[in-house]
Amino acid sequence: xxxxxxxxxxxxxxxxxxxxxxxxxxxxxxxxxxxxxxxxxxxxxxxxxxxxxxxxxxxxxxxxxxxxxxxxxxxxxxxxxxxxxxxxxxxxxxxxxxxxxxxxxxxxxxxxxxxxxxxxxxxxxxxxxxxxxxxxxxxxxxxxxxxxxxxxxxxxxxxxxxxxxxxxxxxxxxxxxxxxxxxxxxxxxxxxxxxxxxxxxxxx
Amino acid sequence: xxxxxxxxxxxxxxxxxxxxxxxxxxxxxxxxxxxxxxxxxxxxxxxxxxxxxxxxxxxxxxxxxxxxxxxxxxxxxxxxxxxxxxxxxxxxxxxxxxxxxxxxxxxxxxxxxxxxxxxxxxxxxxxxxxxxxxxxxxxxxxxxxxxxxxxxxxxxxxxxxxxxxxxxxxxxxxxxxxxxxxxxxxxxxxxxxxxxxxxxxxxxxxxxxxxxxxxxxxxxxxxxxxxxxxxxxxxxxxxxxxxxxxxxxxxxxxxxxxxxxxxxxxxxxxxxxxxxxxxxxxxxxxxxxxxxxxxxxxxxxxxxxxxxxxxxxxxxxxxx
Amino acid sequence: xxxxxxxxxxxxxxxxxxxxxxxxxxxxxxxxxxxxxxxxxxxxxxxxxxxxxxxxxxxxxxxxxxxxxxxxxxxxxxxxxxxxxxxxxxxxxxxxxxxxxxxxxxxxxxxxxxxxxxxxxxxxxxxxxxxxxxxxxxxxxxxxxxxxxxxxxxxxxxxxxxxxxxxxxxxxxxxxxxxxxxxxxxxxxxxxxxxxxxxxxxxxxxxxxxxxxxxxxxxxxxxxxxxxxxxxxxxxxxxxxxxxxxxxx
Numbered sequence: 001x002x003x004x005x006x007x008x009x010x011x012x013x014x015x016x017x018x019x020x021x022x023x024x025x026x027x028x029x030x031x032x033x034x035x036x037x038x039x040x041x042x043x044x045x046x047x048x049x050x051x052x053x054x055x056x057x058x059x060x061x062x063x064x065x066x067x068x069x070x071x072x073x074x075x076x077x078x079x080x081x082x083x084x085x086x087x088x089x090x091x092x093x094x095x096x097x098x099x100x101x102x103x104x105x106x107x108x109x110x111x112x113x114x115x116x117x118x119x120x121x122x123x124x125x126x127x128x129x130x131x132x133x134x135x136x137x138x139x140x141x142x143x144x145x146x147x148x149x150x151x152x153x154x155x156x157x158x159x160x161x162x163x164x165x166x167x168x169x170x171x172x173x174x175x176x177x178x179x180x181x182x183x184x185x186x187x188x189x190x191x192x193x194x195x196x197x198x199x200x201x202x203x204x
Numbered sequence: 205x206x207x208x209x210x211x212x213x214x215x216x217x218x219x220x221x222x223x224x225x226x227x228x229x230x231x232x233x234x235x236x237x238x239x240x241x242x243x244x245x246x247x248x249x250x251x252x253x254x255x256x257x258x259x260x261x262x263x264x265x266x267x268x269x270x271x272x273x274x275x276x277x278x279x280x281x282x283x284x285x286x287x288x289x290x291x292x293x294x295x296x297x298x299x300x301x302x303x304x305x306x307x308x309x310x311x312x313x314x315x316x317x318x319x320x321x322x323x324x325x326x327x328x329x330x331x332x333x334x335x336x337x338x339x340x341x342x343x344x345x346x347x348x349x350x351x352x353x354x355x356x357x358x359x360x361x362x363x364x365x366x367x368x369x370x371x372x373x374x375x376x377x378x379x380x381x382x383x384x385x386x387x388x389x390x391x392x393x394x395x396x397x398x399x400x401x402x403x404x405x406x407x408x409x410x411x412x413x414x415x416x417x418x419x420x421x422x423x424x425x426x427x428x429x430x431x432x433x434x435x436x437x438x439x440x441x442x443x444x445x446x447x448x449x450x451x452x453x454x455x456x457x458x459x460x461x462x463x464x465x466x467x468x469x470x471x472x473x474x475x476x477x478x479x480x481x482x483x484x485x486x487x488x489x490x491x492x493x494x495x496x497x498x499x500x501x502x503x504x505x506x507x508x509x510x511x512x513x514x515x516x517x518x519x520x521x522x523x524x
Numbered sequence: 525x526x527x528x529x530x531x532x533x534x535x536x537x538x539x540x541x542x543x544x545x546x547x548x549x550x551x552x553x554x555x556x557x558x559x560x561x562x563x564x565x566x567x568x569x570x571x572x573x574x575x576x577x578x579x580x581x582x583x584x585x586x587x588x589x590x591x592x593x594x595x596x597x598x599x600x601x602x603x604x605x606x607x608x609x610x611x612x613x614x615x616x617x618x619x620x621x622x623x624x625x626x627x628x629x630x631x632x633x634x635x636x637x638x639x640x641x642x643x644x645x646x647x648x649x650x651x652x653x654x655x656x657x658x659x660x661x662x663x664x665x666x667x668x669x670x671x672x673x674x675x676x677x678x679x680x681x682x683x684x685x686x687x688x689x690x691x692x693x694x695x696x697x698x699x700x701x702x703x704x705x706x707x708x709x710x711x712x713x714x715x716x717x718x719x720x721x722x723x724x725x726x727x728x729x730x731x732x733x734x735x736x737x738x739x740x741x742x743x744x745x746x747x748x749x750x751x752x753x754x755x756x757x758x759x760x761x762x763x764x765x766x767x768x769x770x771x772x773x
Contacts, residue, residue, distance in 0.1 A: 030307065037308045038214045071303070099370065102210025103306070110303040120622040120662075122300065132232050134247070138293045140622060141248025142255070147664045148616050149249075149256040177397020180257045180274075184281070184398065185406050187253040191246040193617040196578050198245070200610045201682060202602065202634030245620070408539075 015116070017061040022121035023128065029113045033106045041098040047105070054108055061116050071111045072104070119143050145190070153183055205273075205361055205384070206298065206313050209306030213368040219438060220364060221311025227319045227431050228292055234285035247286060250278055251293040257398075273357070275322030276329060276350045277395040280342070281402070281409060284326040284428055291318040316360040320435055323428040325353030336507070339403055342410070344507035347396035351499050354388030355381060363439030373443040385495055392503060400510045526607070527554035527685035527714040529575065530590040536570055536580060536738075544570040546738035552714060554685070559725035559746065560718040562735035563760025568718040569613065571735065572688050575716070576608040577601045591686065606635060609684035609713075613691045615671035624650070624666075624674050625659035631682040649681040650674075653707055669700035676707065687713045693721045722764040726750060734759055 017025075032050055039046045058068060120140075127136050156179055212220070235247070254274045279287035295314050298304040305313045332345035362376035371379075403410045529552040536545040544567045552558055562568050573579040574589055577596045585597035596604050612618045621627035628646045637645060650656050653673040666674065672692060679687065687708075693701045701721070705728055708715065719725060725732060725746060732749050734742035736759040742749050749755065753763045 033209055033307045037210055037212075037217065037306075099210055103208045106209030106306055106308070107303050110300060110307065114301050114303070118662075119301065120626075123622075134232055134236065134244075135228075135289060135292065137244070138247040138251055138289060139296060141245055141620065142251035142293050142297060144620060144622055144664060145249055145252040145616075146255055149252045150259065153256050153259070173393060174397060177394055178401045180277075180394060180398035181401025181405070183257055184250070184253050184277075184402055185409070187249040188246060188406070188409055190617060191249040192242065193612065193614070194245040194249070194620050195242045196573070197612055197618040197620065198630075199578055200576055200605060200612075201631040201678065202605050204602075204634070 015060055015062040017057055017112075017116045020116075022117050023125040025113055025117055026122060026125045029109050032109050036102050036105050036109075041095070047101065050105055054105070054112065057112055057116075058108075061112065063112075063115055068108070068111055068115070071115075072107055141194075145187075148190075149183060149187060152186055153179065156182065205317065205358060205380075206295075206305030207309040207316075207361060207364065208303075209308050211306070211368065211370050212309050212312055212364055213370075216364050216368045216439075217308045217312060220309075220315045220435075223431060223435055223438075224311040224314040224319070227288060227315070227323075227428070230427055230431075231285040231288035231292075234283075235289060238283065239286060243282075246282070247289055248293070250282060250286070251290045251297075254278065254290060254294050255297070273317050273321060273354065273391065274395065275317060276325035276346060276353045276391075277398055279322045279326040280329050280346050280349070280395075280399060284323055287322045287326070288314075288318045291322060312361075312364050315435055316357040316364070319428060319431055320360040321353040321357035323432050324356050325349035327429060327432075328352050332503075338511070339400075339410075340507040340511040342403075343396050343400055343510050344503045346399045347392040347506050348500050348503035350392035350395040351385075351388035351503070352496075354384050354391045358384035358387075360435060360439055363436075363443060366443055367439060377443065381492070385499075389499065389502070392499070393506070396503075396506055396510065525554070526592045528552065528590075528592055529686060529714065529716065530593075531571075531574075532588055532590075534571070534574060534588045536567075536574065544738055545574075548735070548738070548740055550733055550740055550743055552716060554714050555712065556731060557708075557715040557729045558717070559729035559732040560716055560735060561720075561722070561725065561732055561759075561761055566735045566760075567738045568735055569690055572610065572690050572716070572718055575686070575688050576605050576610050578610075606682060607684055608686045608688060609679035609682055611672075611675055611679055611687070611689040611692060613694065615668070615675045618675045618678065619663045619666075619671055622663060623659070624655070624661045624663060627663060627674060628659075628678045628681050631678055635682060645681050649677040652680055652711075653677045654703070668695045669697070669703070672696065672700075672704065673707070676704075680711070685713055687711065687715045689715070689717045689719075691719055692717065693719060693724055722750065722761065723766050726764055726766050734761070736760070 032053070035046060036050060058065065123136055123140055123143075126139075127133075160175065160179070239247075257274055273291070275287055275291050278290050282290070292314055295305060295310060295317070299307055299310055299313075326349065329342070329345035329349035332348055333341040335341065336344055358380040359377065362371075362373065362380040365371050365376050366373035399410070529550075531551070532549050534545050534548040535543070537543050548567075548571060560568055560571070570579065575591070577583055583596060583598045583601070585595060587595035589596050591604055591607055594600060594604070619627050621630060625646050628649050629642055632642055632645045646659065647656070650658060653676050655670065655673055655677060658670070658674070663671070663674065689708075692704060692708075696704065701724060705724060708717075708728060715729075717725070717729065729746055731744065732742070732746050733740055734749065734755070741759055742752075742755055747767065750764055751767050756763050
């Protein structure tokens with residue numbers, strides 16, 4: 001499931017929205033989110049305008065609407081929970097509707113951004129915004145090797161499953177620890193090899 | 205525990221973001237100073253590792269696994285500063301690529317899980333492992349630290365939600381703390397198991413970060429401690445502290461009562477003045493303290509089980 | 525002289541004390557294509573990592589290794605790494621940038637290239653490996669064969685005189701192997717290839733060096749050594765089929 005999530009972001013989609021410069025999309029998204037979070041609920045004009053803008057962008061992006069809404073739904077359990085609690089509490093101000101609306105709009109913005117902009121371009125935008133290089137490099141390497149590690153963990157899981165003949169609750173915890181530990185060891189060894197490869201091509 | 209957008213109001217989000225920013229700047233400086241160049245790619249790889257490790261848990265532990273943070277494990281292996289950067293990277297990717305955690309709440313989430321959580325967990329780890337020597341002490345430290353980290357992070361989360369008037373403290377605190385006291389057990393357990401597995405297959409990774417004898421905490425750790433304390437003061441203390449009562453009794457003794465004593469401390473949740481809640485708060489505190497002691501005992505037990513012969517060299521675990 | 529490798533009395537010990545190399549000697553003339561064979565654990569990868577100064581961690585500068593006549597020292601590491609291009613066993617270790625063109629550009633960028641010159645170099649290198657137009661592709665989406673070719677492009681972009689390859693055909697399908705062989709044949713640099721793929725070595729290399737237990741146990745023409753069944757078996761190898769058919773029995 002995670003694989004197609006990440007894969008879809010770099011799918012062969014193309015649209016006017018995809019082609020917009022990443023920095024512009026990033027700053028627009030951030031403005032929308034900041035505004036939606038801070039603006040009082042009574043300023044209906046803001047919310048209407050934002051929803052209109054997002055709908056237009058979603059349409060122009062040519063991404064299937066059911067896809068975007070499905071993503072939205074998947075991310076909502078925490079939102080539902082807190083909204084529910086809030087709705088049941090009369091003592092705090094701010095209606096549950098406002099809460100749900102704000103969260104929903106921001107969620108949708110991020111989903112749209114993630115699906116129309118490749119991560120690499122977001123990183124370049126961050127770099128030009130002078131985010132510290134160490135953090136950007138960490139993000140880049142993380143993104144690059146996410147699949148690799150997920151693949152490794154999947155292979156380990158399959159190998160384990162092939163030798164598991166019974167289901168034992170207690171044993172599972174122990175295996176979990178071993179798998180997690182193994183993953184770190186492999187990540188650490190790979191990090192050393194990457195460093196060697198960087199040095200081999202002149203990294204100072 | 206990832207707070208979405210819209211749940212925190214402006215002041216809370218901004219305060220948390222400011223605290224986080226300070227923490228990240230400190231962490232970056234520390235890492236640039238301390239981490240040898242050949243370890244730099246390890247930051248990115250550890251972030252990918254954390255992410256993958258969180259995925260590994262999903263099918264096994266059901267609802268609880270989604271909250272595994274792994275911050276204390278990374279802190280024990282790479283140091284608290286590196287752990288903060290790694291967690292920041294994980295949270296940023298989760299936020300922007302998966303909309304898991306709001307953009308405006310990024311500061312708060314990082315503060316909760318990174319500084320409050322992993323920071324305090326690391327402090328606990330250092331304290332425990334300096335008192336109990338050897339691998340056993342480290343394992344106990346990781347286990348207990350992982351639990352403390354989870355619980356504290358959830359309390360910070362509750363405080364932030366309450367300060368934003370999204371949910372009241374009276375509901376948020378028991379809900380978050382209660383649930384995470386259970387989740388934290390999983391976090392501590394998995395962190396400890398993983399730590400032991402790493403110590404057995406690649407002991408040099410663990411040895412690099414083993415605290416030198418003396419047990420004194422380096423200056424950087426104290427700075428994080430300060431940040432943690434500040435955050436607790438801002439997000440938790442106003443709700444959890446019985447100050448209103450304390451101040452009132454002082455005011456009564458000094459004859460200030462009635463001179464608008466209620467204006468001295470503006471309690472965000474008026475329920476605090478009720479004697480019923482006061483004793484309930486006391487009961488909660490007692491339960492919390494008991495729970496902590498029990499979990500520490502469990503952590504000690506775990507250390508004993510996992511590290512049977514503290515003197516022996518590392519041996520391959522036969523059951524895997 | 526450029527592109528010559530001279531190794532004399534090379535020793536190396538790991539942190540845990542095991543001696544990986546116990547006095548390795550050989551010389552390779554410019555333009556030669558030499559296969560490096562040996563069983564697992566013979567020290568092949570360790571040896572390769574010495575050729576561009578990644579090992580030992582503290583360079584001794586004692587002249588045990590000379591590239592184009594120059595001993596490897598901490599002072600001339602940059603120049604050595606420009607001359608010696610190393611292709612790692614796992615392409616994922618080497619492809620650490622998010623897109624193909626960023627990765628191929630990494631090396632030349634470290635060497636100081638930028639702007640149009642950099643772009644041209646990247647384009648040329650991709651063309652050399654038959655991956656023109658792949659610039660914008662994400663590295664994690666490529667097939668094994670494509671990954672290896674991008675790695676090669678990234679190394680060629682630094683214009684090395686010596687190419688050192690660690691198991692370049694592992695994980696490749698027959699077509700991939702064939703294509704890679706053709707690619708390598710078209711590159712004039714001196715080549716040292718560590719591999720288990722004996723059939724491939726027969727097609728590509730005129731000379732082989734056999735390493736076992738950290739020492740060179742054989743060094744000579746491919747057909748001569750690979751036909752020596754006893755020698756092959758004694759060092760964890762075997763006589764390749766393609767050579768067997770050349771003999772009456």
